Amino acid sequence: MRHVTVLFSACVVLGVSVGLCGGAEEQGGPSVLGTLREGHPRLMLTDEHLAGLKAAHAGDKALQRCVADTIARADGYMGRPAVVYKVVGPRLLSVSRELMNRVYALGLAYRWTGNRSYADKAVENMLAACAFKDWNPSHYLDTAEMAHGVGVGYDWLYHVMDEATREKVRAGLIKHGMEPGLKCYGEKPHWFVKSEHNWNQVCNGGMIVGALAIAETHPKYAEMIVPAAVRSLPLALKSYAPDGAWGEGPGYWSYATHYTAYGLTALETGLGKDFGLSKIEGLSKAGYATIYLAGPTGLQLNYADVGERSRLRPMACMFWLARTYDNAAYAEAEHALIAQYGASPQHLIWYVPAPASAPAKDLDRCFRGDVEVAVFRSAWDDSDALFVGVKAGYNQVNHGHLDLGNFELDALGERWARDLGSDDYNLPGYWSAGRGGKRWSYYRLGSLSHNISLLGGSHQDAFAKSRFLKVQTDAESPLAVVNLTEAYKDHSERSMRGVTMVEGRRAVLVQDEFKLGKTCDVTWGMTTDARITTDGGQSAVLQIGDKKLIARILAPTDAGFSIGSAEQEAPEKKNTGVRRLTIEMPKMSGEVRVAVLLSPVWKDGEVKAAAVEPLAKW
DSSP states (O other), rough: OOBBBOOOTOOTTTTTOOOOSSSSHHSOOOOOGOOOOSSSOOOOHHHHHHHHHHHHHHHOOHHHHHHHHHHHHHHHHSSSSSOOOOTEEEEEHHHEEEEEHHHHHHHHHHHHOOOHHHHHHHHHHHHHEEEEESTTTSSSSHHHHHHHHHHHHHTTTTTTTTTTHHHHHHHIIIIIHHHHHHHHHSSOOOOOBBBOOOOHHHHHHHHHHHHHTTTOOOHHHHHHHHHHHHHHHHHOOOOOOOOOOTOOHHHHHHHHHHHHHHHHHHHHHHHOOOOTTGGTTGGGGGGHHHHHHOOOSSBBBOOOSSSSTOOOOOOOOHHHHHHHHTTHHHHHHHHHHHHOOOOOOOHHHTOOOOOOOOOOEEESSEEEESOOOOOOOEEESOOOOEEEEEEEEEETTTTSSOOOTTEEETTTTTTEOOOOOOOOSSSSSTTTOTOGGGGGTTTTTTSSSSSSEETOOOOTTOOOEEEEEEEEEESSSSSEEETTTTGGTTTTTEEEEEEETTTTTTEEEEEEEEEEEEEEEEEEEEEEESEEEHHHHSSSEEOOOOOOEEEEEEEEEOOOOOEEEEOTTTTTTOTTTTTTEEEEEEEEEEEEEEEEEEEETTTTTOOOOOOOOOGGOO
C-alpha cells in the first residue's frame, strides 16, 4: 500500500494532552504502567464486562445473535489446520488476519462457554504463528496484525496455558513483534509512525496490544512503545476531522476505524485511559460517514481503492463508536445490519443494546476534510429512492484515484452511475502515483473510467486539489458545486462541476463549466452496468432488467451521446459487460457548458426537462 508521509514532531500531539514524550526512564517521570490492570484478561473484554453481557443475554435477542454467530464462527475453525506461513507478493496479510480472526472467535467462544477445546485450538494457532521464521517485517502491517492476534490470545487464554506454553508464546511475540516494534520507534522511525492513514492505526494498535499483553513480565516494551504510539496516533486520527469521513474511501474507513477501536480499547481496558485520543476532532462523528455514504441499494459511495460494488455490511467498530460517544444512531444502524447479515466476534466485545427508537436522519449530508463528499437522497427506508453522491478533495490522498468531481447515482433499487473501485495491488507500479506515474495507466485508477469530464483526452492533474464552493442541504433541490480548476489546469483557466437534485428530488442534473485556455476536445463520461440505447442524439435510455433511466443532454444543444465499453484486458480487471455513456465534443474553445439530466423512469413517468443556469447562480 502506498504511503504519504508528513512532518512529525515527537512531542506534539495535535491538541491531545497525553504528557508522553519518551519512556519513563528517559523522562524520569512516572511509569506509563502505573495504572496497568493487574492480571489477565486485561485487553478488549474484561471478565467484569463479560459477566455483564452474560447477565443480559437471556433478555436480548440481538445479543443472543452475536453470541450464536461467534460460536458458529469458532466451530468453523475447529476442523482447520493451524495457520501456515505464506507470503503472497509483499504481504503475509491473509495469514495475519486469519490468525486474528481465529483468536477472536475461538477465544470468545471459550470465554463464553468454558469449552476448553476452543481455547486449545486458539493456542495451537498462536504457537504455529510464533514458530514462523518472522512476521514479515518488510510489510509491517503483517507484523502488527500478528502481534495483535497473538497478544489478545495470550491475554485471554493466559490461565489456560501452562507456563511452558506461555513462554513459547511470549518468546515469539517478543522476537517477531516487540523487538521489531522498538526499532520502529527508534532514531529512524518507520514511516508508519509519521503517516496519516490506515497504516498508522493498524501498526500502532498492534504494537500497543502486544506490549500491554506481556507488560507485567516484560515491561520495557510497553514503557517504550505505548508512549510512542500515543504520540503517533493523532497524525492519523486528525484525518477524521471535521465530520468523520475518511479520505481513503469507505472500505478503508472500516479498516482504519476498526483498528482505531482496537488500539483505544486496549489502552482503556489495559491502562484505564486512552490519553485523550478519543476526543480528537471528527472521531465522534465518524459513524455518520458509513451511514450516509451508502445509497439505498446498500452500495457504498465507491471512491478510492474500495472493493468493486462495495456493499455496506456489519462493522463492529460502529458499536465501539456508539458506546464511546453514546450515540443511538450508530447503534441503531449497526443493529439493522446485524439483523440482516449476522455479527462478528468483535460485536460481542463492543456490544451495545438497540435503542428504543430509531433516531431521525437528514436526507443530505456534507463531509469536509482532505476529501470532501456530499450526498443527497429522496428518502430513507425506501430501496427505490434517488441517491447521488459527489466528491472533491485531493488526488494524492492515499489510495486515491484521479476522480475529482466524480458522482455515483442510485435509483429504482439499482446503481446507474458507478465507480469500478480498485484493481490488483500487485500490478507493477500500482503505487507509483506522481505525475506520469504507472498507477494512472491502469484504467480503474486514472480519469478515463470515472464519471467526470476529460479535457484533451488527458487525466486530471495528479496533484490537483479541489473544494466545494457551495453546498446546499435540506432543500427541495440540494446541490453541490465543486471547483475543479486545478484538476484541468493544462487546458482550462476555470473548471467547475455542479450536481443537484431537481423537480422534488426526482432527477439529477450534472453540469460542468470550463473556460478553455486553448482549443481541445471535451468528453463527458459515465460508467454504468446498464444496457444503453441511443441514436446519437440528445437522449439515451439506460436499462437494468425492466427498470429504466433516461439521460438527456440539456447543453450544448448540438451534442449527442455515444456508447463505449469499459472492458479491459488482463492483467487488469476486465470489467466485463460494463459500459460507458459519453458525449464527445471535439475542438471546443472558450466558455463551454455541459449539462446532463439523469431521470429515472418512475411509475408515474420521468422528468423531461430542467432549467440550465450558470453555476454562479446556483
